[in-house]
Amino acid sequence: MTITTTVIGSYPKPPDEGQPFVVRKTLHGLERKEKTEQDLARAQDELVRTIIGEQEAAGIGIVTDGHGRWDDILTPFAKHITGFEIGGLLRWFDNNVYYRRPVCVGSLEWGGPSSVDAFLFAQTVASRPVKTVLPGPVTFARLSVDEHYGTHEEFVLAIARVLAQEAFELEAAGARYLQIDEPALLDAPEDLSLAKKALELITDELNSEETEVTLATYFGDAKRLGADIYDLPAEVFGFDLVSGPENRAIIDSLPDGKKVQVGLVDARNTKLEDLGELAHDIGSLAETFGADRVRVAPSSGLEFLPREKARAKLARLAQAAQRAETNGR
Amino acid sequence: MTTKELDGPGLWTTSVGSFPKPDYIKKARSQFARKEISREDLLDLERRATREWIEFQTSIDTDLVVDGEMYRGDMVAFFAEELPGLEIGGLVRSYGNRYYRKPIATGPVGRDHAVTVDWWRYAQSLTERPVKGMLTGPYTICDWSFNEHYATRRDLVLDLAKVIRDEALDLERAGAKFIQIDEPAASTRMDELDLVIESMAIVTEPLSAHTITHICYGDFHNAYPKMLDIPVDQIDLEFANSDYSLLEEFSDDPFTKYIGFGVVDVHTHDQESVEAIAEGIRRGLKHIPANRMFVDPDCGLKTRTVEEAKTKLTNIKKAVDVVRAEL
Numbered sequence: 001m002t003i004t005t006t007v008i009g010s011y012p013k014p015p016d017e018g019q020p021f022v023v024r025k026t027l028h029g030l031e032r033k034e035k036t037e038q039d040l041a042r043a044q045d046e047l048v049r050t051i052i053g054e055q056e057a058a059g060i061g062i063v064t065d066g067h068g069r070w071d072d073i074l075t076p077f078a079k080h081i082t083g084f085e086i087g088g089l090l091r092w093f094d095n096n097v098y099y100r101r102p103v104c105v106g107s108l109e110w111g112g113p114s115s116v117d118a119f120l121f122a123q124t125v126a127s128r129p130v131k132t133v134l135p136g137p138v139t140f141a142r143l144s145v146d147e148h149y150g151t152h153e154e155f156v157l158a159i160a161r162v163l164a165q166e167a168f169e170l171e172a173a174g175a176r177y178l179q180i181d182e183p184a185l186l187d188a189p190e191d192l193s194l195a196k197k198a199l200e201l202i203t204d205e206l207n208s209e210e211t212e213v214t215l216a217t218y219f220g221d222a223k224r225l226g227a228d229i230y231d232l233p234a235e236v237f238g239f240d241l242v243s244g245p246e247n248r249a250i251i252d253s254l255p256d257g258k259k260v261q262v263g264l265v266d267a268r269n270t271k272l273e274d275l276g277e278l279a280h281d282i283g284s285l286a287e288t289f290g291a292d293r294v295r296v297a298p299s300s301g302l303e304f305l306p307r308e309k310a311r312a313k314l315a316r317l318a319q320a321a322q323r324a325e326t327n328g329r
Numbered sequence: 330m331t332t333k334e335l336d337g338p339g340l341w342t343t344s345v346g347s348f349p350k351p352d353y354i355k356k357a358r359s360q361f362a363r364k365e366i367s368r369e370d371l372l373d374l375e376r377r378a379t380r381e382w383i384e385f386q387t388s389i390d391t392d393l394v395v396d397g398e399m400y401r402g403d404m405v406a407f408f409a410e411e412l413p414g415l416e417i418g419g420l421v422r423s424y425g426n427r428y429y430r431k432p433i434a435t436g437p438v439g440r441d442h443a444v445t446v447d448w449w450r451y452a453q454s455l456t457e458r459p460v461k462g463m464l465t466g467p468y469t470i471c472d473w474s475f476n477e478h479y480a481t482r483r484d485l486v487l488d489l490a491k492v493i494r495d496e497a498l499d500l501e502r503a504g505a506k507f508i509q510i511d512e513p514a515a516s517t518r519m520d521e522l523d524l525v526i527e528s529m530a531i532v533t534e535p536l537s538a539h540t541i542t543h544i545c546y547g548d549f550h551n552a553y554p555k556m557l558d559i560p561v562d563q564i565d566l567e568f569a570n571s572d573y574s575l576l577e578e579f580s581d582d583p584f585t586k587y588i589g590f591g592v593v594d595v596h597t598h599d600q601e602s603v604e605a606i607a608e609g610i611r612r613g614l615k616h617i618p619a620n621r622m623f624v625d626p627d628c629g630l631k632t633r634t635v636e637e638a639k640t641k642l643t644n645i646k647k648a649v650d651v652v653r654a655e656l
Contacts, residue, residue, distance in 0.1 A: 012420075012421065012422075013422060014419065014420035014421070014422075014428060017419065021420075024426055024428065027426040028426070071424065071425055088570045088571070088594070088596065089424055089546065089570075089596055090546060091517065091546045091547055091548075094517045094518050096423065096431075096472065096473045096514065097422065097423060097424065098423065098424035098546060099424070100424075100425075269475050269476060269477075270418065270433055270475040270477060271475070271476070271477040303421070303422060304421060305419075305421065306418055306419020306420055306421060306431070307419065307420075308419060309418075309419065
């Protein structure tokens with residue numbers, strides 16, 4: 001049996017202690033007009049190459065580009081969507097990390113692909129499949145300000161229509177692993193049916209049987225959504241078992257034919273998980289659902305950790321999955 | 330707790346805490362990190378920069394002065410460097426291209442010497458005006474650190490509360506009449522607001538100084554009005570960066586403490602006009618009387634340039650003068 005390991009999305013940008021932090025310096029240089037956009041793109045390419053290399057070296061099965069070019073999951077899209085402006089800083093959920101809040105000031109229109117080139121680059125440098133990440137429409141809307149549509153539903157659906165075009169382009173470019181992040185849905189159970197409608201606008205644009213959609217949640221538990229979360233149009237459902245231990249009950253009710261992506265390693269604390277306990281946890285998930293229906297991952301994006309710690313966490317996760325496989329034989 | 334009342338007309342001008350470091354400090358800090366200059370060399374320059382900021386605040390007639398934190402990297406790491414049980418960890422991103430070294434609790438947290446008193450004494454020696462004692466609150470130190478030692482966050486917060494209380498008592502003994510215990514993380518998790526209140530009570534209970542806490546970038550809508558239960562005399566909040574929308578909350582539940590009223594956005598190069606700031610203060614005065622209001626920037630100014638920060642502070646002072654004349 002093989003248990004697939006993956007990541008949720010982000011990866012630390014700072015290099016190991018003592019190494020030059022090229023992206024940071026280039027951004028400073030760009031501000032002072034001593035560097036160009038091309039210099040930045042080159043520095044980001046190099047960062048993404050390193051990030052993917054580290055994930056693969058740790059033994060991760062499905063990788064991401066670590067959001068190496070992004071500050072958060074909203075801005076890179078909002079920047080390419082006509083009708084959005086970029087607003088002030090706001091706390092990113094319960095983290096000491098801040099994002100710029102998109103402000104919707106007019107009709108939303110797709111202004112061309114936001115993430116396709118980044119995907120193509122990542123897939124070129126990776127030897128494993130690359131997962132691409134889109135912000136979910138409910139999360140996008142809830143973390144933005146609407147000064148145009150007036151109703152939450154219209155706003156969410158307008159965002160979904162634009163993201164659907166992005167998803168279509170990503171699939172056409174060859175992306176087969178598409179993750180849609182809906183962390184804000186955990187605290188908004190009243191949006192569940194709206195989320196279904198919005199996500200269907202996106203999944204309806206996908207044509208390939210091979211394209212697999214993951215609906216990812218993190219930073220909490222889905223107990224207010226309960227098993228109704230499985231009504232959403234996705235093949236894989238992602239839960240954070242570190243911040244939301246109560247997700248266990250929801251994972252237990254995973255419907256036949258669906259897969260689960262389980263965040264088991266704490267992506268927000270440096271303390272390293274015990275290998276034996278982790279392997280045991282992974283083993284029992286594989287036993288319950290069958291190894292092919294289980295993906296194991298960190299609890300959220302890894303950008304909350306220093307680089308060395310993130311790498312150690314991934315190595316530990318991959319080791320534990322391997323041990324669980326050996327034990328399960 | 331009972332609020333310690335202050336005399337005077339109100340609309341006192343002050344600052345949240347940090348100011349931008351002049352280029353010679355930035356240079357000296359990296360030289361010190363590379364061991365090219367001594368600790369004493371760096372200290373000399375930090376004293377000079379502190380003196381310059383105090384002189385500037387005096388020149389614009391600031392009522393309640395801060396030392397500007399020329400000697401602090403950031404508000405949590407500064408304490409982590411000095412407190413046993415906390416270690417400085419690796420770089421993590423805060424926002425955009427900004428990074429900080431996130432501490433790690435690796436053992437029981439304690440305090441073996443006063444951390445801020447010498448700097449407070451030095452700053453106070455430079456001015457007749459009161460200088461704020463500046464501490465980071467126990468909840469925020471915990472929230473902005475990794476925890477590899479304590480079984481629960483609460484255990485870590487309560488140990489930190491005793492440390493910060495002892496530091497506050499030392500400041501008070503040295504003569505500080507205003508002590509600010511920053512809790513920017515306080516409005517992060519509603520289910521832990523009780524822990525913020527409990528830990529702040531440990532810090533402020535023995536103090537007779539006017540106590541202040543600064544809170545920012547959180548779920549204010551849900552944290553208010555419960556936030557008023559945090560046992561301090563004054564809460565300092567950001568208003569400018571949300572176009573004063575926080576004031577709407579005060580219509581249903583009146584603000585009952587002294588307020589630190591943030592009137593300039595600290596994350597933009599743009600300068601608010603004197604009239605825009607004055608209008609913001611007038612909006613605030615519909616909810617809070619002048620004699621309960623301190624006026625200041627939204628947050629620490631350390632991410633601005635020295636010139637940007639000085640202009641913002643000068644505009645605040647001019648706006649306060651405009652509004653005072655109308656009272």
